[in-house]
Amino acid sequence: MSNQNYDLNSIQKSSKKDLFEAPDYYQIDELLTDEHKLVRDTVRSWVKKEVSPIIEDCAQKAIFPKHLLPGLAEVGAFGPTIPANYGGAGLDYISYGLIMQEIERGDSGIRSTASVQGSLVMYPIFAFGSEEQKMHYLPKLASGEYMGCFGLTEPDHGSDPGSMITNIKDMGDYYLLNGAKMWISNSPFADIAIVWAKDEEGIIRGVIVEKDMEGFSAPEIHGKWSLRASASGELVFDNVKVPKKNLLPNIKGLKGPLSCLNQARYGIAWGALGAAMDCYDTALRYSKERIQFGKPIGGFQLQQKKLAEMITEITKAQLLVWRLGVLKNENRATPAQISMAKRNSVETAINIAREARQMLGGMGITGEYPVMRHMMNLESVVTYEGTHDIHLLITGMDITGLNAFV
Ligand code: TGC
Numbered sequence: 587m588s589n590q591n592y593d594l595n596s597i598q599k600s601s602k603k604d605l606f607e608a609p610d611y612y613q614i615d616e617l618l619t620d621e622h623k624l625v626r627d628t629v630r631s632w633v634k635k636e637v638s639p640i641i642e643d644c645a646q647k648a649i650f651p652k653h654l655l656p657g658l659a660e661v662g663a664f665g666p667t668i669p670a671n672y673g674g675a676g677l678d679y680i681s682y683g684l685i686m687q688e689i690e691r692g693d694s695g696i697r698s699t700a701s702v703q704g705s706l707v708m709y710p711i712f713a714f715g716s717e718e719q720k721m722h723y724l725p726k727l728a729s730g731e732y733m734g735c736f737g738l739t740e741p742d743h744g745s746d747p748g749s750m751i752t753n754i755k756d757m758g759d760y761y762l763l764n765g766a767k768m769w770i771s772n773s774p775f776a777d778i779a780i781v782w783a784k785d786e787e788g789i790i791r792g793v794i795v796e797k798d799m800e801g802f803s804a805p806e807i808h809g810k811w812s813l814r815a816s817a818s819g820e821l822v823f824d825n826v827k828v829p830k831k832n833l834l835p836n837i838k839g840l841k842g843p844l845s846c847l848n849q850a851r852y853g854i855a856w857g858a859l860g861a862a863m864d865c866y867d868t869a870l871r872y873s874k875e876r877i878q879f880g881k882p883i884g885g886f887q888l889q890q891k892k893l894a895e896m897i898t899e900i901t902k903a904q905l906l907v908w909r910l911g912v913l914k915n916e917n918r919a920t921p922a923q924i925s926m927a928k929r930n931s932v933e934t935a936i937n938i939a940r941e942a943r944q945m946l947g948g949m950g951i952t953g954e955y956p957v958m959r960h961m962m963n964l965e966s967v968v969t970y971e972g973t974h975d976i977h978l979l980i981t982g983m984d985i986t987g988l989n990a991f992v
Pocket residue numbers: 697698699701702736738739744745746747748771839840841842844845847848850921970971972973976980991
């Protein structure tokens with residue numbers, strides 16, 4: 587089934603109540619301000635009301651629930667840290683993290699949409715765009731009137747984006763864009779794409795491509811077993827004439843797209859913990875209700891070990907991302923610190939999802955519970971925004987000063 591068009595009535599609402607209760611084993615709430623808690627609770631309520639009832643059916647049918655976009659905009663998920671004069675919510679990085687945590691508690695694919703819009707589309711326009719570009723695009727992106735996508739990965743250049751071949755040629759009045767991007771979240775329905783391409787000197791530049799430009803297409807990728815409620819596609823550029831005013835003027839080189847990734851990876855570090863919390867909460871509740879050998883399975887030591895290790899890992903990761911948020915608010919978080927947190931949170935989440943799936947026995951493979959969906963989603967999250975191994979090598983390079991990529 588196509589992600590681009592669906593009949594809202596074809597999505598079946600679950601009658602099951604979302605009973606999620608967030609774990610807070612170390613009273614981490616005490617580290618949050620009233621604003622942080624208000625933001626988090628607003629998104630949590632929205633997810634319970636709008637996402638939880640439909641997400642299993644959307645994932646099963648591979649439908650991106652695009653009717654959620656106005657709601658996402660309303661809860662401030664698009665560009666939470668962008669200043670209010672450009673339509674953003676003007677929040678700090680801990681609020682941003684909490685928003686991503688709550689959305690990914692619902693589904694990693696919905697969080698992907700928000701991450702891309704805020705960190706990979708609004709951020710580069712905000713950080714590297716002209717004033718005219720900011721005034722034109724940012725308010726529309728914040729409200730969800732425009733949706734965007736981010737084209738860095740190519741079919742032959744994933745972990746090594748510096749080797750990209752997509753290119754722009756200066757034609758006097760415009761740039762001629764040629765090439766292709768692969769695995770692009772949101773591309774099938776995006777109004778604009780932030781595209782990274784090499785100029786004639788081989789320097790990476792960013793351009794804003796609009797969906798109606800001649801020679802530009804964004805075919806959807808089908809057949810995913812992961813992020814099924816998210817739309818992914820390609821970006822194909824066949825002699826696309828990009829007006830000069832669409833070049834991001836204030837950035838040159840690979841550090842442009844990589845700076846955007848710092849923003850998105852930071853959000854994922856929080857987001858993946860949302861998925862972990864949902865799996866833990868589900869497994870904990872199930873362990874108290876499921877009776878085998880005459881008692882709740884949560885009473886068996888092996889099940890308690892799984893649960894105790896889950897809450898320990900969640901708590902450690904919560905403290906890590908909170909501290910990272912403080913550093914980010916002070917503009918002191920390094921890219922390598924962000925890499926460590928992204929890698930750690932996703933690994934924590936994927937391990938918890940796998941353990942929780944086992945704890946649910948046969949029921950764990952069904953859509954009755956969110957665990958298998960989270961588990962499959964996290965297989966994308968561990969790969970995109972830099973794979974698990976790439977982030978390890980970034981940490982390795984940071985601590986040794988030796989570059990394993992060359
Ligand atoms: P290298 O020579 O190390 O660096 C090139 C220039 O970039 C600078 N730099 C950074 N700047 C800002 N933030 C960072 N994180 C940076 N990392 C490096 C660096 O200082 C240098 O600057 P300058 O001024 O000297 O030119 O680059 P390299 O070619 O050796 O590559 C390094 C490597 C492997 C770490 C990097 O390319 C990498 O991170 N690869 C992973 C690729 C990746 O993460 N792709 C993600 C695609 S987008 C996506 O997946 C979206 S999914 C969204 C969703 O659905 O949620």
